[in-house]
Amino acid sequence: MSSSPITDYSLIRERLSPDQVRVFDRILNQIGGSSSDPVRLFVSGTAGTGKSFLITALIDAVGAKNVFVCAPTGVAAKQVKGKTIHALFNLPVAKNGEQDDGRLFTAPAVGDNLKLVIVDEISMCSAEMFDRVESAMRAFRPNCGVFGGFSLVLFGDLLQIPPVNARWIFECKWGGVVLLILIFPLNVGVFSAQWWPCFEYEELEVNHRQHTDMEFAEMLQRWRLGRVSGGDMDFLQSRQVSGTPSYAAVAEQYCQNGRGNSMILVQYNKTADELNSRCGLMNGDTVLVQKVHTDQDQNVERLTVTPVDTAEVVTIYRRQPQESGRQQQQQQKPYLPVLPAYAVTYHKAQGQTLDTVFLELPRSMDASLFFTGASRVRSRDDLYVTRLPAGFSIKINGAAVGEYNRLRATIQLPPIDD
Numbered sequence: 033m034s035s036s037p038i039t040d041y042s043l044i045r046e047r048l049s050p051d052q053v054r055v056f057d058r059i060l061n062q063i064g065g066s067s068s069d070p071v072r073l074f075v076s077g078t079a080g081t082g083k084s085f086l087i088t089a090l091i092d093a094v095g096a097k098n099v100f101v102c103a104p105t106g107v108a109a110k111q112v113k114g115k116t117i118h119a120l121f122n123l124p125v126a127k128n129g130e131q132d133d134g135r136l137f138t139a140p141a142v143g144d145n146l147k148l149v150i151v152d153e154i155s156m157c158s159a160e161m162f163d164r165v166e167s168a169m170r171a172f173r174p175n176c177g178v179f180g181g182f183s184l185v186l187f188g189d190l191l192q193i194p195p196v197n198a199r200w201i202f203e204c205k206w207g208g209v210v211l212l213i214l215i216f217p218l219n220v221g222v223f224s225a226q227w228w229p230c231f232e233y234e235e236l237e238v239n240h241r242q243h244t245d246m247e248f249a250e251m252l253q254r255w256r257l258g259r260v261s262g263g264d265m266d267f268l269q270s271r272q273v274s275g276t277p278s279y280a281a282v283a284e285q286y287c288q289n290g291r292g293n294s295m296i297l298v299q300y301n302k303t304a305d306e307l308n309s310r311c312g313l314m315n316g317d318t319v320l321v322q323k324v325h326t327d328q329d330q331n332v333e334r335l336t337v338t339p340v341d342t343a344e345v346v347t348i349y350r351r352q353p354q355e356s357g358r359q360q361q362q363q364q365k366p367y368l369p370v371l372p373a374y375a376v377t378y379h380k381a382q383g384q385t386l387d388t389v390f391l392e393l394p395r396s397m398d399a400s401l402f403f404t405g406a407s408r409v410r411s412r413d414d415l416y417v418t419r420l421p422a423g424f425s426i427k428i429n430g431a432a433v434g435e436y437n438r439l440r441a442t443i444q445l446p447p448i449d450d
């Protein structure tokens with residue numbers, strides 16, 4: 033990816049589908065045009081419609097040094113060569129589920145060349161976090177209005193994973209306002225969070241991830257809306273790894289069927305830890321190994337890695353074993369404190385395309401989690417479930433569907449659940 037803008041967009045446009053080109057042109061025309069109005073756009077579309085792909089095309093066109101790109105999680109940010117929202121805007125991170133203190137740390141320096149700010153996987157960004165982004169952008173350029181007058185494009189799918197223990201980006205802070213609106217039904221936009229109504233809407237429609245298995249794509253659209261047919265249940269039954277939730281059976285199947293970037297998706301971090309450690313692996317930061325340094329006997333001495341959450345370069349050295357006993361320590365070699373992890377939470381998988389997934393399913397599950405997990409793969413053959421609980425069901429979030437339909441109506445599209 034070049035850091036300078038490409039002025040002839042024809043080559044970039046060639047790699048995009050017609051709906052991606054429509055949005056690409058709309059954004060670039062507004063940024064490059066004579067209008068002084070900043071872009072305020074929310075680009076949605078179901079999983080696999082190439083939202084992240086379009087982001088990389090926009091970065092190429094505008095030039096990496098002229099765009100800020102971010103996402104709520106490190107893995108999602110890495111996907112679009114960006115930073116986490118926290119890292120980009122220097123927001124304090126909440127620890128152990130406690131709320132942070134709401135302070136805004138020093139904002140990064142912003143040159144005059146900043147043309148566009150992009151936030152991917154917006155479904156996971158809470159209304160509170162979005163308020164902070166607004167303050168941070170206004171701090172870059174005070175006196176220029178909302179979001180500092182910068183162009184801002186949001187990408188995501190409101191039917192994928194919502195923010196953890198927080199309000200949706202479109203949800204109102206004060207229940208009382210909702211009550212008032214119920215009594216005096218005014219413009220529906222008043223329901224929304226403070227900044228959300230500033231955004232116009234676009235939707236991508238071509239599924240690029242499951243385009244070779246349209247039956248699977250249709251199945252996913254049912255699941256996205258919380259509908260699981262009898263045929264779907266039969267299919268899920270046939271994709272079970274084991275009759276009982278046995279980590280060993282899952283691990284064995286994983287080793288046999290897992291390809292390239294396969295993942296076991298689980299609900300909670302502690303389950304991921306358990307699964308990883310049972311298999312002799314450990315959970316931790318996800319890192320990309322950039323360089324393996326060896327000595328003259330080809331023993332690995334150290335690794336240069338980039339954690340996906342921070343994108344810093346880190347060197348990992350061998351450590352002495354912790355076991356007690358001097359003799360035992362002398363016998364054991366210093367070890368590298370890094371092992372591959374293959375179970376992650378559904379949250380960490382959002383935004384990725386994976387070769388194979390193994391879904392851990394509770395008896396009742398949010399449609400957003402199930403849909404996000406299942407839609408990571410390209411075809412039915414790449415999807416497994418660790419076990420299908422009796423009476424398995426998924427439930428849809430009505431607020432997200434309602435907001436989706438409201439947005440679609442603004443561009444004359446029918447409700448998704450019609």
Ligand SMILES: Nc1ncnc2c1ncn2[C@@H]1O[C@H](COP(=O)(O)OP(=O)(O)OP(=O)(O)O)[C@@H](O)[C@H]1O
Nearest residue numbers: 047048049079080081082083084085240241383385
């Ligand atoms: N125009 C395109 N031509 C070829 N491949 C494409 C195109 N657009 C997207 N893809 C591919 O389709 C897959 C899904 O794309 P992408 O991850 O951008 O979708 P997404 O809408 O961001 O999905 P999600 O909502 O799940 O994050 C990726 O493998 C991507 O490379």
